[in-house]
Amino acid sequence: xxxxxxxxxxxxxxxxxxxxxxxxxxxxxxxxxxxxxxxxxxxxxxxxxxxxxxxxxxxxxxxxxxxxxxxxxxxxxxxxxxxxxxxxxxxxxxxxxxxxxxxxxxxxxxxxxxxxxxxxxxxxxxxxxxxxxxxxxxxxxxxxxxxxxxxxxxxxxxxxxxxxxxxxxxxxxxxxxxxxxxxxxxxxxxxxxxxxxxxxxxxxxxxxxxxxxxxxxxxxxxxxxxxxxxxxxxxxxxxxxxxxxxxxxxxxxxxxxxxxxxxxxxxxxxxxxxxxxxxxxxxx
Amino acid sequence: xxxxxxxxxxxxxxxxxxxxxxxxxxxxxxxxxxxxxxxxxxxxxxxxxxxxxxxxxxxxxxxxxxxxxxxxxxxxxxxxxxxxxxxxxxxxxxxxxxxxxxxxxxxxxxxxxxxxxxxxxxxxxxxxxxxxxxxxxxxxxxxxxxxxxxxxxxxxxxxxxxxxxxxxxxxxxxxxxxxxxxxxxxxxxxxxxxxxxxxxxxxxxxxxxxxxxxxxxxxxxxxxxxxxxxxxxxxxxxxxxxxxxxxxxxxxxxxxxxxxxxxxxx
Numbered sequence: 234x235x236x237x238x239x240x241x242x243x244x245x246x247x248x249x250x251x252x253x254x255x256x257x258x259x260x261x262x263x264x265x266x267x268x269x270x271x272x273x274x275x276x277x278x279x280x281x282x283x284x285x286x287x288x289x290x291x292x293x294x295x296x297x298x299x300x301x302x303x304x305x306x307x308x309x310x311x312x313x314x315x316x317x318x319x320x321x322x323x324x325x326x327x328x329x330x331x332x333x334x335x336x337x338x339x340x341x342x343x344x345x346x347x348x349x350x351x352x353x354x355x356x357x358x359x360x361x362x363x364x365x366x367x368x369x370x371x372x373x374x375x376x377x378x379x380x381x382x383x384x385x386x387x388x389x390x391x392x393x394x395x396x397x398x399x400x401x402x403x404x405x406x407x408x409x410x411x412x413x414x415x416x417x418x419x420x421x422x423x424x425x426x427x428x429x430x431x432x433x434x435x436x437x438x439x440x441x442x443x444x445x446x447x448x449x450x451x452x453x454x455x456x457x458x459x460x461x462x463x464x465x466x467x468x469x470x471x472x473x474x475x476x477x478x479x480x481x482x483x484x485x486x487x488x489x490x491x492x493x494x495x496x497x498x499x500x501x502x503x504x505x506x507x508x509x510x511x512x513x514x515x516x517x
Numbered sequence: 518x519x520x521x522x523x524x525x526x527x528x529x530x531x532x533x534x535x536x537x538x539x540x541x542x543x544x545x546x547x548x549x550x551x552x553x554x555x556x557x558x559x560x561x562x563x564x565x566x567x568x569x570x571x572x573x574x575x576x577x578x579x580x581x582x583x584x585x586x587x588x589x590x591x592x593x594x595x596x597x598x599x600x601x602x603x604x605x606x607x608x609x610x611x612x613x614x615x616x617x618x619x620x621x622x623x624x625x626x627x628x629x630x631x632x633x634x635x636x637x638x639x640x641x642x643x644x645x646x647x648x649x650x651x652x653x654x655x656x657x658x659x660x661x662x663x664x665x666x667x668x669x670x671x672x673x674x675x676x677x678x679x680x681x682x683x684x685x686x687x688x689x690x691x692x693x694x695x696x697x698x699x700x701x702x703x704x705x706x707x708x709x710x711x712x713x714x715x716x717x718x719x720x721x722x723x724x725x726x727x728x729x730x731x732x733x734x735x736x737x738x739x740x741x742x743x744x745x746x747x748x749x750x751x752x753x754x755x756x757x758x759x760x761x762x763x764x765x766x767x768x769x770x771x772x773x774x775x776x777x778x779x780x781x782x783x
Binding site for chain 2 (some may be wrong): 235238239240241242243244245246247248249250252253257259260261263264267276277315318319320321323326327330333337338340341342343344345347348349350351352353354357360361362364365366369389391394409414436448449451452453454455457458459471472473482485486489492493496500501504505510
């Protein structure tokens with residue numbers, strides 16, 4: 234029986250493993266190879282000279298990297314604060330409303346990100362949904378809060394909210410009610426319960442939600458392009474520009490490798506700590 | 518330590534506010550799509566639906582719809598098959614490389630999609646494959662097949678291995694076990710994975726952007742129009758894609774309900 238299980242497991246894993254090997258791992262290796270090539274070549278038949286990495290350092294591309302990381306960190310912190318009360322309520326307070334919220338939030342994921350961001354442009358622009366009606370009713374107009382850095386963070390918070398909300402709710406649902414009750418009976422204040430009981434026990438959910446939001450936001454580009462009017466150029470945007478307008482594949486690859494290194498380190502660290510069997514409730 | 522009435526009411530209000538926040542941009546797009554004016558400005562003075570007629574009659578939009586449907590359809594069927602097999606390896610069987618396999622599957626989900634799209638473009642180029650809507654299917658699957666696997670796995674984790682063993686003890690062959698026990702038990706997971714696969718492919722933009730070559734999907738066309746200046750067709754076609762997703766979700770829910778009705782025992 235054991236032997237059959239082992240063979241079947243390997244057999245069923247084969248299609249997906251081969252597919253991802255050919256379409257995920259191989260392309261990343263190709264990018265790594267191109268990143269070492271002299272600039273502006275379109276094949277790998279050259280001596281590696283790492284000049285693209287020197288360009289990355291010399292041309293100030295680190296600013297885009299720094300901006301992407303700062304924006305992602307800000308968005309993650311705001312998301313933690315915004316999602317915590319709702320995740321708490323979904324896990325501990327609501328009954329049927331949790332289902333309504335879950336379906337309502339998941340449904341937004343199925344609408345293309347750029348349609349939703351475009352919707353925000355229509356909402357926030359001068360003569361848009363908000364300014365247009367305010368001016369219509371009160372006669373007072375104001376400038377559109379678009380094309381700046383805060384609105385990019387706002388866009389990131391908007392787009393990645395589900396990726397924080399659900400892991401957080403999952404984490405909070407693992408805090409036993411008895412522990413909170415006991416602390417309360419012993420005279421702990423609401424604040425002490427949060428700091429000493431809830432935050433530590435919900436930490437796996439907090440970590441998963443924060444990493445997911447951070448990693449996705451660090452690789453984002455549409456928010457700064459559509460809402461931010463490119464007030465800030467993100468690293469993903471630089472990668473795209475180097476490949477398309479710049480026609481400089483080695484430079485694009487080197488920039489991509491920087492992004493992959495940052496995100497990959499975080500993701501692999503997180504994934505190596507996670508026990509998926511326990512998280513997803515495997516029986517036997 | 519019960520949550521007080523007032524606190525629960527406030528939390529419900531907060532939940533409704535978050536939902537309103539999530540849907541507000543779609544309200545704007547919806548209103549813009551029925552505005553008669555050539556240049557949009559709120560409040561909208563005259564409403565009509567002529568842009569919908571125009572969009573549906575346009576050859577461009579019909580071509581985009583057809584390409585998006587083809588891609589999403591093939592991605593759906595492929596991820597249901599790959600996801601079903603992958604989930605058995607992910608959740609059901611104990612085998613040597615199960616943990617590394619689980620981790621390999623999570624990586625593409627975390628990966629920035631723009632970079633993945635570009636890496637695939639270089640890869641297709643190196644292999645001498647000309648990008649078209651067919652290569653976009655491959656690109657979508659890199660991201661969607663792992664998600665489908667995770668969704669089926671949730672179902673497979675709750676699956677009692679004793680059921681398969683019982684069938685085998687009673688003389689069923691491996692193929693019979695698969696057909697009579699495993700597939701029916703995992704079917705609800707496979708169907709929801711298919712639904713997710715369709716919707717995620719239908720709305721995907723960053724992966725399509727670099728991998729469709731000369732072809733274009735709906736989200737790609739919308740993005741190109743958005744950054745090149747306002748056109749009344751943008752909100753209209755945007756709403757049509759939203760309607761497509763909503764229709765698919767409704768069909769999925771009806772299917773789930775019908776399946777439960779037909780087979781009350783499972």
